[in-house]
Amino acid sequence: MKCRKRILIIRLKSIGDVIQTLPAVRMVRENFPDAHISFLVCRSNASLIQGFQDVDEIIEIDRSRMKRGIFAFIAELFRIIHRMINGRFSLVIDLQGYGETALLSRITGAKERWGMVYSRGRKWAYTKWANRNKHVHAIEKNIQLLTACGLKPGTIENHFVLPASSREAAKKVFISRGLDLDKPLLYIQAFTSTPSKNWPLEKYLAVAEDWRACGGQVVFGGGTADAVALAPVSAAGFEVFTGLPILVSAGLMYWSTLVLGGDTGMLHIANAMGKRAVMLIKNCHPGRADLYQHKEWVIDPSGCGSLSEIAVEKVIDTCRNGFPMSYVPGISLAV
Known part of the structure; x- marks a missing residue:
């Protein structure tokens, strides 16, 4: 029996940027209808993902805890690293493209890792990438990444379902x-x-x-x-x-x-x-x-x-x- 594909999408912050991943998440679901899709997001924005109908699991990172001192920082860091490694993800899609999200993508050990690249030095974290296009809307940036990595684009749906x-x-x-x-x-x-x-x-x-x-x-x-x-x-x-x-x-x-x-x-x-x-x-x-x-x-x-x-x-x-x-x-x- 073929294993169900496990996909992790990363966008930690902020409210508007997280919301603007909606069409990309829909595109991932259309290309992988049977996949288990997880979304890694800051705890302060985690409730937003309740309005993403295509997401099966919300994974939170508590960045505020990481500011409470060295021991709290280490505890939260090890917790999220453990979660990334044990997620058994086959595909990671980093829609943030920051240094920390590039590192988390690599730590997962996923066979496929796609990312939005802001600087040349972060390409090492990904198996496929797209350079950030600052001349298009954030939603279009995300769609361009997925298309560059081989997904078929469909009708763009920007739909948030309020609980x-x-x-x-x-x-x-x-x-x-x-x-x-x-x-x-x-x-x-x-x-x-x-x-x-x-x-x-x-x-x-x-x-x-x-x-x-x-x-x-x-x-x-x-x-x-x-x-x-x-x-x-x-x-x-x-x-x-x-x-x-x-x-x-x-x-x-x-x-x-x-x-x-x-x-x-x-x-x-x-x-x-x-x-x-x-x-x-x-x-x-x-x-x-x-x-x-x-x-x-x-x-x-x-x-x-x-x-x-x-x-x-x-x-x-x-x-x-x-x-x-x-x-x-x-x-x-x-x-």
Whole structure:
């Protein structure tokens, strides 16, 4: 009896980059329908893989533990090395391409090891590789690697399935704040991980005020570290949700009518869930991480200008264009 192929896919971080491996994982499944597919990811992002229908097993690496001192570092290092060796993987696909992931790929002892190469010195870790193409979208980079290594490309599917438990948890959070899920709701993710990627908060507030003036509901989301910075939003009378588990925050977007924000992983989750979104992002290079297959939902400043150059009116108009039958000046959004 032929052994079932065991495949390990590696992408440790971050939220957006992990989500953007979805089409590659689907492509692997289409080429190896009977394989057992494991996904190695940082513990902080591990819950995301629950939305990957083609993954059979989640393997976590606790990078935070490795920062707690030498003994914790060694313990976690040996734990993950042991897990890699005993995984009995026949194929490893490293979609990260960092030094540590190259090393982990090699440690598995898999007969086939494919990787995205950022520098020539890491080719030793792989049996097949593709040089990183910085001129294409992250999703296309991953597909190019798999194609270069011999897999047959099919229809690209960027589909994240939010667990029912997370949808229900988010629904309860909304209801506890008195929000009506039957009425139009704008979810704003105002902050990204990089200050230069942020549109000014006062401009997001202007969009929020416009939505509210038309009878719509508005909520702001963010991480625990964003709570203080979002204080002006609460003062303006808008609901703010910070520090929630990733999947519950995804659930808030699931129940929303429109998601607005910058170049952040949450916007990529919204896109992969099929939600209507508007992303504000700088247009400085062709390989930027915009909303895949929905460039028409992206707003950027001219050239490589600052995001602050984007006019509030342009964002308001783009939001309105997403709902031409219900969101027009002077007409209430309320149902």
